[in-house]
Amino acid sequence: MSSLIRSVRLRGYRRLYGPSSLLAGRFYQTDAMTGEVVALPDIQPSNLQFVKTGNPKAPPPSKSLMFGHTFTDHMLTIPWSSVEGWGTPKIGPYGPLSLEPSCTVLHYAQTIFEGMKAYRDEHGKVTLFRPDMNMKRMNTSASRIALPTFNGDALLELIKKLIHSERDWIPREPGHSLYIRPTMIGTQRFIGVAPPSEALLFVICSPVGPYYPKVSSPSRYMELRNISVPLPVVCRSIMSLIPALLIQRTTKGTGAYKLGVNYAPGVMPQKEAAKMGYAQNLWLHGPEHYLTEVGTMNLFVVLKKGDAIELVTPPLDGMILPGVTRDSVLALARDHASGASKISNLPEKLIVSERAITMKEIQDAEAAGTLVELFGSGTAAVISPVNRIGYLGKDVLIPTGDDGMGPISRPIWTELTGRQMGTIPSDWSVPVTA
Template identity: 40%
Template sequence: MVQQTLEVVKATELKEKPDPATLKFGRQFSDHMFMMDYSAVDGWHQPRVVPYQPLELDPSAMVFHYGQSVFEGLKAYRSADGNILLFRPEENFRRLNESCDRLCIPQVNEEAMLEYLKELVKLDKDWVPSEVGTSLYIRPFIISTEPTLDVSPARAYTLMIILSPVGSFYKGGIDPVGIFVEDEYTRSAPGGTGYAKTAGNYSGAYKAQERASTHGKAQVLWLDGVEKKYIEEVGSMNVFFKINGEIHTPALSGSILDGITRKSVIELLESNGMNVRQRQISMDELIAANEAGSLQEVFGTGTAAVISPVGRLEYKGQDYVINGSEMGETARWLHETLVGIQTGEQEDPFGWTIVLET
């Protein structure tokens, strides 16, 4: 698909902007949305920005029955001088195409999609909040829309991008969270869809999240689907461990999401002279390191929280306290540095941010 002319239909009535102090994740949406359709005859076509609105779909649209859908998540930030910054959006469209390939969805033109996204954010620029910790969450997604119950890849799709202002992930400061290690349910297995951002991966995790909540824990730490022994990822985050001054993280194995924040953290650490080992890590090894006093930090990485320190791990009925349940120096430095780059408060030596000309 080459880049096509973008049609823009502006909303005749604009919504009232929400109070930044009361923003909750994914509850309020901007005035406009992006849409583009796919057919077997025309390919991806008719890119357009239209007023935010409900969809009209046939009850037999395949997405309702077989879940053939993919999505992404990224953010736009307002810098102190009023500019709008996007953080590594090209990585999101690269990963979107990887998910499309796994779900048998036609891939998109990444360069064209980036330009369409820029125009959408420019149009709704007033929805990018300026308060500390706030941002505009961006959700691109593709659904299969062909009206049939045939069990095969659809021949019609719609791609959309919606925008939602979100508040600070940490309302009262960064407090380390408790994590429940799931050893009964499985999120993914080799050969599965674990590395793709597809809807079923997340709804399939609800039962384990319920278990974590009943144990007073905020997130689930998933183990491998074969031996229930090796660490994979935490809920909506990748996970890192600092052991004897060295950083360790589970290697991408096909059942772990290739996180963009994960990638950025690895590049930041290595540029600062720290060694990062991507490898297989077992719970037994982690517990032994904690009991020996060599497990210094545990933290998650993801778009929502950026860096989320972990203070407690519950495994097989026993709680293990990490670093006195305090945020470690590495996690703190990573959070300050990444957020600083994302918001333009710190220099971006990597060329990760894109400044929108508004």
Template identity: 45%
Template sequence: MPVLASKSEEYAAPAAVQADSRILGAIKASQMQKALTNDPKPLLPKEKLVFGHTFSDHMVLIPWTAKNGWGKPQLKPYGPLQLDPSCSVFHYAFECFEGLKAYRDSQGNIRLFRPDKNMERMNNSAERLYLPQFDGKEMIECIKELLRVDKRWVPEGKGYSLYLRPTMIATENTLGVHRANSALLYVIASPCGPYFPTGFKAIGLYCDESNVRAWPGGVGNKKLGANYAPSVGPQVTAEKKGYQQVLWTIGEDRELMEVGTMNLFVYWRNENGELELVTPPLDGTILPGVTRDSILDLTRSWGEFKISERKINMKQVAKASDEGRLLEVFGAGTACVVTPVRRIHFQGKDYDVPLDPANPDSQAGPVTKRIYDTLFGIQYGDVPSEWSIVVD
């Protein structure tokens, strides 16, 4: 398989941002100050890991102020943050975050998957909140140092990884909605197994017609904490009805948006008789997922079917299902990589999604499974790719 190179460019803040105080005192990984724990925590058996419940020994913290810019990175034992009750992050949701993983390959090396894309997206999220910009390359070096110190926390075995959560919060201890004058960028790490307890199994979706995840002119394309809390209620409702995830839509025709916290893909034979893989376009309402971008680049390199980033609605999907043209549906994201869909509930009816007619026991269609296996192979170093970065 050919080496896949990222199409993304190194993030550069807009000129208007480059000139302001938010980028004073750039982050320098070489200036990191370390204070390692004297009481390392015991490792939990990997079979008992639950996503986001266990955390490694250390974390990275980098303070920022409008007056002095970025301070020196600190690597210190994992523990509580000391914040004033009036901090604007608590009152006005000045917070953005990222999610990426570190993997242990068969030779014991620790690998990252396209971390430059996560840094690019985090800078875009921070810019929307008028939080400070940072040098993505330097931040990746800070993350690598955390991984070197906490490398024992990266589990062995396929399907296991160390989830990394860079987060930026406004820390100014005054009330009032205005640009932040102080902030904190930090990174914590959590060893994990499969995101869904059931593993790589097809799920059911409930099409929510009462709520929307994002809207034109909003912040659906940013990874802000404020986008996630409002999704909990609809998710609980879907689960009570027997479905694992919410299918987010918008408009009278129920235009498809995302599935749970994942990007959505539909593989079908369109009305022109073409085999086509479709995902909603990045129109400002859709999060620009790293896995989404990787799937588009990967499948385009195959050259075997049409790849489209365009609007598609649930009425079209329902019609395709009735006519036997709906072939596969799946969600994609960092936590799960790829999650196949087996049914979609829409306006009182369940629409079944074929899995693999040639294999009744399969949990995914052939295209979904091929995408999953290829990305999985890249992440664990089995498939050569420039997307996989070894932490030396």
């Protein structure tokens, strides 16, 4: 069977694989005896094995939580191979992974991940926020670097079981949550650039406090961590800074996928920005200096357009990540603009645009007094306002309110966090426990 080779067309180009191939989101294998093509097993929640930790820990006090530093007692693991497909899912004690030093993830960055949160509402009910989008995006990322895809509904069912087992770790204080990190890595023992024949999907959980303590004050978080409020950012020309980032921000690159390889090249520029007195980098693309993302967040700009307000974000053209929070901001703003629903304190005349925007347009708007605000969006902070942009040796100043936010970001942040925490009913909230 190992001698059989099939050539399949995948995402517009041809690759040679071994006995299993990715076809229409499923892996298949050719029977060596009959020649029949059969589907390899997908993730099966009914096969779940649960091994309870023998050394349970007590969840720490909520006030001591720092983002990404504390982990719960259990984790979910699911192995995959090109011969057997997805193996038995297991929830077991959180602990180190056993990896060969030759495994492909350590040499060729064959890793993808997602970021999700589980929330406990005022009645104790635990929910996830739009988890279907995370499953879809994770499959898209897997396809991009030839990792195995999976049934998103099946993985989500297992993630719910993991969250249920860790439910005591979800803080009860308002604004707190359980951060969930699904990850997939190539684990084949092989030195060579090729699709891995073995992979591991695992999910870990971390209780976290609100990105903005006391909920009502986004700027307070920045103050507690000695970060300027709101975020000052410095522009980076991707073409002149780091070649790897140029790859990330091209339409045929990897910027639209949540890959580990996209994040490491930004660490050094982040350190340089801090030395210059800026909290983040604003990534620009091309000689026109198109805005793409701010730090690891999607980007929004608010402009005055006559008697209306325009909310602008760069389009999904293959250079930027299709963020769940980005999509949520756009959906809420468009519903408000169309009259399908209304958000308190948002302007009645609101234009929502997905279009290219350059630093020259930002500069011109500042000079004309039509630059209203600029903010980033993401799972961790929801909304992060920006108050100045370092560009070509000068600062572009951006208006902010007393709390550090603006007339558009503040009501959208309030609406989004209300839906996440359950104070505002929403179809986006998916129940985990009653």
